[in-house]
Amino acid sequence: MSQGLILFAHGARDPRWAAPFEDTAARIRARQPQLLVRPAYLDFMTPDLAGAVAELVAAGCTRVDVVPMFLGSGGHVRQDLPRLLDELRQRHAGLTLQVHTAIGEMPSVVQAMADAALAATGDAA
């Protein structure tokens, strides 16, 4: 019985855009190798959310956590994502799909962004 984690991001036309999500996934795998971590994208990039969930279910996951890799919560997090999750819960009856707070709204991430932005101004001064 495996557990999965999907880092659900917006996607972009430029393949270099995905680097931070791959980097985040690699750091999570390094800390918790038994957790199956997959990036997934709303648009432009693959896999999409349905593809990532199907892959994790095929790998034996009965529980998949979804962390929205969005800084703010607008229409994509508040409307598109719940709609996608509803469809996937119907498709995968035995699966627990748990969505979490958007990454940019987690206080530790906000603090890291504030520290990094402030450090950047100092580095360049």
Added chain:
Amino acid sequence: MSQGLILFAHGARDPRWAAPFEDTAARIRARQPQLLVRPAYLDFMTPDLAGAVAELVAAGCTRVDVVPMFLGSGGHVRQDLPRLLDELRQRHAGLTLQVHTAIGEMPSVVQAMADAALAATGDAA
């Protein structure tokens, strides 16, 4: 001679989307009150980058750092932002406008995202 910092984000239709940027700005102000910190948005929200820069110049800033509040660097960071900065450097001849790495590509932020995503899966288990 004041120094300014602009947190340059994408913008969205939902006003709640801006919360993490306001939160980041507030944390920076708490640590460095003399730094003039302003969010600015590419689209949907105000001020735009030109408006934020004009405000900081009017407040006496001769140097403004711009941190792209984007997780990944695609067209917005690699093409839109440099074009906007070129225009602003022509408009404000005495101003030093320094752009930095996108916030989501800063290693400390990536590590914070990995830690927060992993903690979220544990919280809910």
